[in-house]
Amino acid sequence: MEELKDKNGLTEEQFLAAYRPGDYERPSVAVDTVIFTVTQTKEDNYRKLPGKELKILLIKRGGHPYLGSWALPGGFVNPDETTEQAAMRELKEETGVDNIYLEQLYTFSEPERDPRMWVMSCSYLALADSGKISVEAGDDARQAEWFTVKTCATEEIINELEDGLKKVTEYKLELICGDIILSGKVRHTILRNDRGVKNTYEITENNGIAFDHVRIIIYALERLRGKVKYTDIALNLMPEYFTLTDLQRVYEIILGKEQLKAAFRRKYSVLTEPTDKMTSDAGHRPSRLYRRKWLTE
Amino acid sequence: MEELKDKNGLTEEQFLAAYRPGDYERPSVAVDTVIFTVTQTKEDNYRKLPGKELKILLIKRGGHPYLGSWALPGGFVNPDETTEQAAMRELKEETGVDNIYLEQLYTFSEPERDPRMWVMSCSYLALADSGKISVEAGDDARQAEWFTVKTCATEEIINELEDGLKKVTEYKLELICGDIILSGKVRHTILRNDRGVKNTYEITENNGIAFDHVRIIIYALERLRGKVKYTDIALNLMPEYFTLTDLQRVYEIILGKEQLKAAFRRKYSVLTEPTDKMTSDAGHRPSRLYRRKWLTE
DNA sequence: CTAATAGTGTCTTTAAGACATTATGAA
DNA sequence: TTCATAATGTCTTAAAGACACTATTAG
Numbered sequence: 001m002e003e004l005k006d007k008n009g010l011t012e013e014q015f016l017a018a019y020r021p022g023d024y025e026r027p028s029v030a031v032d033t034v035i036f037t038v039t040q041t042k043e044d045n046y047r048k049l050p051g052k053e054l055k056i057l058l059i060k061r062g063g064h065p066y067l068g069s070w071a072l073p074g075g076f077v078n079p080d081e082t083t084e085q086a087a088m089r090e091l092k093e094e095t096g097v098d099n100i101y102l103e104q105l106y107t108f109s110e111p112e113r114d115p116r117m118w119v120m121s122c123s124y125l126a127l128a129d130s131g132k133i134s135v136e137a138g139d140d141a142r143q144a145e146w147f148t149v150k151t152c153a154t155e156e157i158i159n160e161l162e163d164g165l166k167k168v169t170e171y172k173l174e175l176i177c178g179d180i181i182l183s184g185k186v187r188h189t190i191l192r193n194d195r196g197v198k199n200t201y202e203i204t205e206n207n208g209i210a211f212d213h214v215r216i217i218i219y220a221l222e223r224l225r226g227k228v229k230y231t232d233i234a235l236n237l238m239p240e241y242f243t244l245t246d247l248q249r250v251y252e253i254i255l256g257k258e259q260l261k262a263a264f265r266r267k268y269s270v271l272t273e274p275t276d277k278m279t280s281d282a283g284h285r286p287s288r289l290y291r292r293k294w295l296t297e
Numbered sequence: 298m299e300e301l302k303d304k305n306g307l308t309e310e311q312f313l314a315a316y317r318p319g320d321y322e323r324p325s326v327a328v329d330t331v332i333f334t335v336t337q338t339k340e341d342n343y344r345k346l347p348g349k350e351l352k353i354l355l356i357k358r359g360g361h362p363y364l365g366s367w368a369l370p371g372g373f374v375n376p377d378e379t380t381e382q383a384a385m386r387e388l389k390e391e392t393g394v395d396n397i398y399l400e401q402l403y404t405f406s407e408p409e410r411d412p413r414m415w416v417m418s419c420s421y422l423a424l425a426d427s428g429k430i431s432v433e434a435g436d437d438a439r440q441a442e443w444f445t446v447k448t449c450a451t452e453e454i455i456n457e458l459e460d461g462l463k464k465v466t467e468y469k470l471e472l473i474c475g476d477i478i479l480s481g482k483v484r485h486t487i488l489r490n491d492r493g494v495k496n497t498y499e500i501t502e503n504n505g506i507a508f509d510h511v512r513i514i515i516y517a518l519e520r521l522r523g524k525v526k527y528t529d530i531a532l533n534l535m536p537e538y539f540t541l542t543d544l545q546r547v548y549e550i551i552l553g554k555e556q557l558k559a560a561f562r563r564k565y566s567v568l569t570e571p572t573d574k575m576t577s578d579a580g581h582r583p584s585r586l587y588r589r590k591w592l593t594e
Numbered sequence: 595c596t597a598a599t600a601g602t603g604t605c606t607t608t609a610a611g612a613c614a615t616t617a618t619g620a621a
Numbered sequence: 622t623t624c625a626t627a628a629t630g631t632c633t634t635a636a637a638g639a640c641a642c643t644a645t646t647a648g
Contacts, residue, residue, distance in 0.1 A: 006364055007359075007360070012363075015360075015361035016361070019413050021413070026326070028318070029323070029324055029406075029417060046647075047597055047599080047646095048597095048599090062303075063303050067301045067303055077324070079324070082406045099492030102494070106401060107404045107419050111377055111379070116318070117316075117318045120326060120419075165593070193591075194537075195397075196397050260640085262640085267636085267637080281647080282646075283597075283598065283599085284646055284647075285598085285600045285601085286645075286646065287601090295462070344625045345625070540627090542626075542627080558629095559629075560611060562629090564609085564610080578620080581618075581624075582617065582618035583626095585627085596647105599644100600644070601645100602644095603640105603642075604640090605638105605640090608637075608638090609636075610635075611634070612631105613630105614632100616628085617626100617628075617629095619624105621622105
């Protein structure tokens with residue numbers, strides 16, 4: 001193999017030594033991370049359990065384009081790192097957390113997605129226990145805030161074509177942080193027929209979210225909702241000790257649907273192991289604390 | 298919003314008009330597509346049904362690096378197209394097929410994956426009915442061939458660590474096309490603990506497959522195997538009319554496991570609708586032909 | 595005692611696994 | 622008639638849905 005010579009009579013070693021990259025145009029490659037966490041709401045009634053909220057981290061843009069809008073944490077990839085390393089590096093700068101659940105989502109490559117130039121975005125999904133995160137919010141240069149995620153109203157339209165199917169899902173996203181309310185709508189169209197599948201995520205409304213980041217957030221939510229049902233991914237959102245009711249609330253907030261207690265425990269308690277710790281000081285029966293169990297799958 | 302001015306007193310419009318990209322290093326971005334199809338083997342016994350083989354398309358490299366090795370069809374992305382459009386364009390050049398099932402797999406970004414320079418690969422999974430494909434095999438410049446996929450022996454080792462889990466899966470891949478036999482081994486390590494998940498796909502052996510393409514092929518096989526069980530993705534490999542036994546054989550070849558007929562039909566016949574056509578000329582009872590049904594899911 | 599959550603029992607429904615039985619056509 | 626596949630029936634096992642019932646605590 002080492003002895004093979006190309007049409008110019010060069011070995012691979014010689015070829016590489018002489019190689020000079022062409023000067024065709026190259027894209028900038030950014031990473032953008034949708035990092036989710038779950039926090040508790042205040043509850044005044046001493047008997048009731050506090051509610052849970054799903055949150056994502058956004059950074060206020062301090063320069064053009066999208067000056068004043070809010071963007072996902074991220075940045076450009078360096079030549080000596082993988083996209084995953086870049087995502088982790090940027091996340092550490094923003095959240096102070098080094099070790100975190102991170103999974104590649106999708107590479108968005110519409111040529112016009114950044115008005116400045118050709119930028120692809122390799123997006124990531126991250127999950128973290130809110131207790132571990134130290135958000136340096138209100139940094140002088142960049143303002144980072146956690147926004148509560150609400151996805152009200154998801155409308156679905158299905159057209160059965162002669163030779164295929166068209167499914168349109170309208171997602172309405174609302175991101176809330178104190179007085180700041182950002183929102184957007186994404187129309188996900190799936191066109192399936194003999195000639196293949198065409199998925200488009202079209203941004204139909206956008207208030208205050210930079211670039212095409214609404215689309216990335218919706219994509220991340222879809223992935224999270226899908227995976228929660230058949231993996232133990234949700235446990236990355238939990239602290240070390242938690243009750244099964246806590247876990248159930250996290251599932252409910254992700255899926256947007258109440259779960260039946262008995263069935264939920266049958267299905268998901270296998271992802272956990274009981275400890276001898278119990279909750280206390282609640283106005284009702286104490287609850288056993290569980291811990292994550294590492295499963296073979 | 299349009300009135301916002303940045304610290305230099307510029308509006309977004311003015312900023313963009315004056316914007317000049319920095320001259321930091323950018324990666325080249327390639328697309329590489331693993332295109333699967335299923336073909337029939339010869340069967341001399343007139344009573345027996347022909348067997349099925351899973352195949353992928355590879356192109357023989359005519360220049361360095363990896364001169365003489367076989368690579369996935371692909372190429373560089375142009376500034377006016379998405380990665381998906383680039384994958385489709387390259388695939389059309391190779392297979393003559395325009396409309397095909399295509400789904401983004403993963404973006405591989407190890408800085409050293411191409412010995413020439415910094416190249417990321419946005420990989421795609423494609424599925425096609427073998428009847429529709431016209432492979433211009435033996436083109437003068439580039440040689441394209443369909444290789445039979447064999448993934449013999451998949452060894453799994455699981456280590457339970459104190460605070461997590463380590464799962465190592467060894468994949469052995471064999472690609473056969475006439476006398477040409479390519480092979481490779483990939484070690485997939487999943488390290489899961491409180492500090493996140495770490496997936497690595499390490500190439501431990503490689504005979505005749507260019508770049509890190511063994512890894513991409515293994516990744517595509519994993520995705521195909523996973524999705525076949527809960528989607529109708531496999532139907533993209535079928536011709537317009539097919540028997541349920543044909544469909545079952547396709548599932549079996551992808552999953553590498555025999556399926557029980559009754560259970561298979563209960564589960565997957567909902568993805569199809571019966572036609573009034575039947576097979577004929579077989580040395581046994583004729584079989585009903587089915588057609589893909591477009592499901593709402 | 596009360597309001598709220600914790601935790602379990604059980605009946606029903608649905609899906610999947612296992613395997614057996616009958617049907618049919620070309621040579 | 623035979624061989625190989627086609628197609629369906631049925632019993633078993635496992636998982637999920639629905640809902641009711643008992644237990645336990647702070648105030």
